[in-house]
Amino acid sequence: MRISGLATGMDTESIIRDMMTAHRLPLDKITQRKQYLEWQLDDYRSINRDLKSMSDNLFDTVMRQGTYLAKQVNISNENAVNIRSLSATSEFAGTLSIEKLATAATLHSAEGITLEGEHTVNSTLQELGIVGSEITIQAPGAETVTLTFDPAKDTLTTVLSRINKEANVTAFYDSFTGKIAMTSKNSGTGEIGVSGDLGTALKLTNGTKTEGQNAQFTFNGLETERTSNTFQINGFEITLKEVSEAPITFSSSPDTDKVLESVVKFVDDYNKLIEELNAKIKEPRYRDFQPLSDEQKAEMKEKEIELWEEKAMSGTLRNDSTIQSLLQRMRTALNGAVGTTDPKLRLSDIGITPSKNYLDNGKLVIDEDKLRQVISENPNKVYEVLGKSGENEEDRGLVGRLRTAIDDTRKVITARAGNAGAVNDTFTLGRTLKQMDSQIERFQTRMQQVEDRYWKQFTRMEMAIQRANAQSAQLMSAFGGMM
Structure with a gap:
């Protein structure tokens, strides 16, 4: 039971609140420290996400040899043939004549299936009067497949669906003619063969066949064939599109623009990361701007809170040794040389050098003319660097060394700040925050006990004064009665 100023007229609640404010100062400091560590944790994880993105991009682009093998192919008749590089390591040139295109074998049922009355393609085979349960299909370039059905349960739709899925042919029912048509999924010489009692019932065993044929062409004077119109030669994919007996000329060359684009993107991403990391370790720390408590926020305007917290959140990673070490390792990695024999290869050999402006903190600068020339003459040189x-x-490219430095740092940051969803016990800052939570909980319990004690003391004082007032009133009444 709490009695607030009934006898004394004092604002007991305000008095106790002011007294508790002084007691809560140590708790406020712990809470502020916890909030600051949570901001630091978020900044560490943000940096770690950026480092992971950089590491992944390096692996997927400039560390892949295929990036430097991009080629453009000039063709005299693009309507007849398409040629593109897949994994070619050398140039490709010559002539091509196309005598025949590859075609797929086809098969049409000899007679149509009549759907009378209420019967549809979803009626069972038994309802349609189709007697048979087994069909065997042999398609060019594929293994023979035998399928078994239940005429009392399976329909024309389910039969064709399984054939399409399992038999290396594409089959459909033509509602206009009532016939079933099949086309081999593989082109090339050969024909479709059908047997089995269900094949006979569907009029496919004696159907009309068209044999498939191979593509026939002359490549640099060599007469040859392929079962498909798309095939590979020396890492180039060739797609024949139409017959052209007149020789088609073709030649390849490095796709300088595409390779240049990949290298420029790497440099841009690197410079952006350098700028971000340096901004973090040089961000000022405003010690006069501590995290705000809920009571302080309640007394401030939204814009004031925003401006205050902008300064309070600043400098969480100022002079961070892990990031400083990473920056040094990144510069060392890219300033190195590749190879064990002279002359060793360096970034400068492909037109990339560190900025001479010390304010750039080691950003890279590209001489695009020189880089373009190197790519055009020897793209493999760029890959080697x-x-x-x-x-x-010594044998590894500079980007591989850079990625090692980044991945090593990510492990250190993860050990300190964890990943999203990680349990606090598994990383350093998490354990510190957990200890702070326990400390705050104990402090709050003590504060509640202190506040309860104050209320009890003030309540007893109120009750004592109330009794004194009652006794005084009784005395006044007694003395009044004697007069």
């Missing part, structure tokens, strides 16, 4: 793999450090 940047992405080359190797067991020894």
Whole structure:
């Protein structure tokens, strides 16, 4: 029971609140420290996400040899043939004549299936009068497949569906003619063969057949064939599109623009990361702007809170040793040389150098003319400098060394700040925050006990004064009665 100023007229609630404010100062400091660590945790994780994105992009682009093998192919008749590089390591040129295109074998049932009355393609085979349960299909370039059905349960739709799925042919029912048509999924010489009692019932065993044929062409004077119109030669994919007995000329060359685009993107991403990391370790720390409590926020305007917290959140990673070490390792990695024999290859050999402006903190600058020339003359040289793999450090490309530095740092940050969803016990800052939660909980319990004690003390004082007032009133009444 709490009695607030009934006898004394004092604002007991305000008095106790002011007294508790002084007691809560240590708790406020712990809460502020916890909030600051949570901001620091968020910043660490944000940096770690950016580092992971950078690491993944490096692996998927400039560390892949295929990035530097991009080629453009000039063709004299693009209507007849398409040629593109898949994994070619050398140039490709010559002539091509196309005598025949590859075609797929076809088969049409000899007679149509009549759907009378209420019967449809979803009626059972038994309802349609189709007697048979087994069909065997042999298609060019594929294994023979035998399928078994239940005429009392299976329909024309389910039969065709299984054939399409399992038999290396594409089959459909033509509602106009009532016939079933099949086309081999593989082109090339051969025909479709059908047997079995269900094949006979569907009029396919004696149906009309068209044999498939191979593509026939002359490549640089060599007369040859392929079962498909699309095939590969020396890492180039060739797609024949129409007959052209007149020789078609073709030649390949490095796709300079595409390779250049990949290298420029790498440099841009690197410079952006350098700028972000340096901004974090140089961000000012405003110690006079501590995290706001809920009571303080209640007394401020929204814009005031925003401006205050902008300064309070600043500097969480100022002079962070892990990030400083990463920046140094990144610069060292890209300033190195590749190879064990002279002359060793460096970034400058492909037109990339560190900025001479010390304010750029080691950003890279590209001489696009020189880089373009190197790509045009020898794209593999760019690969050797940047992405080359190797067991020894000297043999590895500079980007591989850069990625190692990034991945090592990510492990350190993860051990300190964890990942999203990680349990607090599994990383350093999480354990500290957990200890703070326990400390705050104990402090709040003590504060509640102190506040309860104050209320009890004030309540007893109120009750004592109330009794004194009652006794005084009784005395006044007694003395009044004697007069």
